[in-house]
Amino acid sequence: MSLGEFDIIARYFAKQVSRSDVLLGIGDDAAVLEVRADRKLVVAMDTIVAGVHFPAGIDAEDIGYRAVAVNLSDLAAMGATPAWMTLSLSLPEANETWLAGFAKGLFELAAKHEVALVGGDTLKGPLVITVQIAGWVEPDRWLTRAGAQPGDLVFISGVPGEAAAGLAVIQQHLPLDDSARHLTHRFLRPEPRISLGRHLRTVASAAMDVSDGLLTDLGKLCAASGCGAQIDIDALPQSPAMQQLFASDNCVDYALAGGDDYEILFTVPPQRLAEVTSLPAPLPICTQIGVITAGSGVECRRGNRPFTVKRRGYDHFEKEQA
Ligand code: ADP
Numbered sequence: 001m002s003l004g005e006f007d008i009i010a011r012y013f014a015k016q017v018s019r020s021d022v023l024l025g026i027g028d029d030a031a032v033l034e035v036r037a038d039r040k041l042v043v044a045m046d047t048i049v050a051g052v053h054f055p056a057g058i059d060a061e062d063i064g065y066r067a068v069a070v071n072l073s074d075l076a077a078m079g080a081t082p083a084w085m086t087l088s089l090s091l092p093e094a095n096e097t098w099l100a101g102f103a104k105g106l107f108e109l110a111a112k113h114e115v116a117l118v119g120g121d122t123l124k125g126p127l128v129i130t131v132q133i134a135g136w137v138e139p140d141r142w143l144t145r146a147g148a149q150p151g152d153l154v155f156i157s158g159v160p161g162e163a164a165a166g167l168a169v170i171q172q173h174l175p176l177d178d179s180a181r182h183l184t185h186r187f188l189r190p191e192p193r194i195s196l197g198r199h200l201r202t203v204a205s206a207a208m209d210v211s212d213g214l215l216t217d218l219g220k221l222c223a224a225s226g227c228g229a230q231i232d233i234d235a236l237p238q239s240p241a242m243q244q245l246f247a248s249d250n251c252v253d254y255a256l257a258g259g260d261d262y263e264i265l266f267t268v269p270p271q272r273l274a275e276v277t278s279l280p281a282p283l284p285i286c287t288q289i290g291v292i293t294a295g296s297g298v299e300c301r302r303g304n305r306p307f308t309v310k311r312r313g314y315d316h317f318e319k320e321q322a
């Protein structure tokens with residue numbers, strides 16, 4: 001590396017989002033943080049790898065943004081407020097243009113949510129980025145995947161499938177008209193639903209963020225809650241941009257099985273319905289797509305008929321389908 005490890009940290013990452021609860025930040029052997037006695041610490045970590053989580057060759061700025069976004073999304077799903085993060089950066093080379101772009105995207109989203117980068121690790125290797133994020137939630141107020149009950153309504157924020165369609169636009173080098181640009185933006189710049197998570201922490205019975213695909217992730221929520229779910233394909237939020245560029249079968253496929261949405265999938269008891277149907281801006285639109293059942297697993301229906309799904313979602317270790 002032309003730039004030393006120390007120079008990389010000093011030049012690109014020592015810049016701070018200042019927070020009074022960071023007693024000691026980057027530069028020592030570890031960070032020291034002030035944690036209030038009346039709050040619980042919430043911690044998550046997510047790694048993104050070139051060629052696995054994003055196509056090699058996308059802008060460094062988008063990669064930096066994304067590394068923070070996927071982590072913020074996990075905290076959103078817990079109903080938590082993010083506060084601090086650490087960054088492990090494995091780089092093939094110390095390219096200054098790349099580092100400047102990466103840091104710009106990373107700090108853009110971190111600053112928006114007042115998250116301070118308090119430490120990390122920098123090493124030479126394949127392009128692998130790990131962010132660990134920490135935040136807080138009030139005692140007994142965190143959301144989990146495990147609280148859904150039969151009869152609860154199943155909701156999704158935003159428009160699932162648009163991110164996967166955006167990835168297809170990038171991979172298939174489709175011409176970038178307005179629809180294509182909207183979809184690629186949804187893939188490259190997911191909006192972590194922090195405010196929605198905060199709103200839901202007193203309303204939802206269960207919640208999780210959707211990263212591997214709606215059906216796969218709903219299956220995980222159902223398994224954790226010990227119940228099943230029934231989804232109505234016709235109730236899925238429609239994406240005009242996706243419908244303009246892709247056949248309707250593919251649109252349903254992206255919505256049900258496409259990953260990378262980073263929307264919040266949640267359940268609410270029917271008597272709390274009013275608290276999620278007319279959310280004040282800037283909270284995203286949330287759409288009821290089904291109900292929790294007493295069985296197990298996720299069943300899809302279209303109108304009154306069962307609907308057979310081609311693809312359910314993403315699993316890193318799944319065996320190749322014959
Ligand atoms: P140590 O050898 O004690 O692990 P390092 O020399 O690796 O410390 O790191 C020096 C300081 O820089 C530490 O405070 C560490 O947390 C921070 N740091 C290293 N890499 C990064 C990074 N990519 N982003 C933010 N902080 C980093």
Ligand code: MG
Pocket residue numbers: 028029
């Ligand atoms: Mg040390």
